[in-house]
Amino acid sequence: MSAMRLDFTFVLRGYDRSQVDALLGRASAALDAEDASQRARAREALQTADFTIVLRGYDRAQVDGAVQMMLRELDAAPSEDLRATLASVLRLPDADDQLIIDEVRRLRALADLHRHE
Structure with missing residues (x-):
């Protein structure tokens, strides 16, 4: 799943784009790493993610789905x-x-x- 690129829909009240991009970027990098502790930290960060809801953010359902997909990928690694x-x-x-x-x-x-x- 290297260089993961997700395109989320912008919505009126969605998740903060920079927070989502940063977290999913770290999780994607952890998937590519051979460091189990880095993957564990990414898994924990995804499980406890609490994104700020902003005006013109990413669609929350799409992001939640991507987070779940990333967790499955990390669990399989x-x-x-x-x-x-x-x-x-x-x-x-x-x-x-x-x-x-x-x-x-x-x-x-x-x-x-x-x-x-």
């Missing part, structure tokens, strides 16, 4: 972090899900074997 972390810990370069699962099972069987000795 950590799975790549988990895969990369597990592959690193297990020392499996270019690991896919099945390779990680197989290695965890192998290690579990080895641990069970040693526990019974």
Whole structure:
């Protein structure tokens, strides 16, 4: 979702454009970042967003929908972090899900074997 560009309708009483642009810009940048803490901060900021209502602002329903979409995107992103972390810990370069699962099972069987000795 890099370089996310959303076009919102201007309405008589809508959300402050600069606030919306700034928050969604930070969230979009967080999606592109490999920093899980940056994504967590963006997720929290989106969840607690309280935009000022101004004369000639962005359509509130459209912005609320975009915020929800961005939250879903941020929630989906950590799975790549988990895969990369597990592959690193297990020392499996270019690991896919099945390779990680197989290695965890192998290690579990080895641990069970040693526990019974």
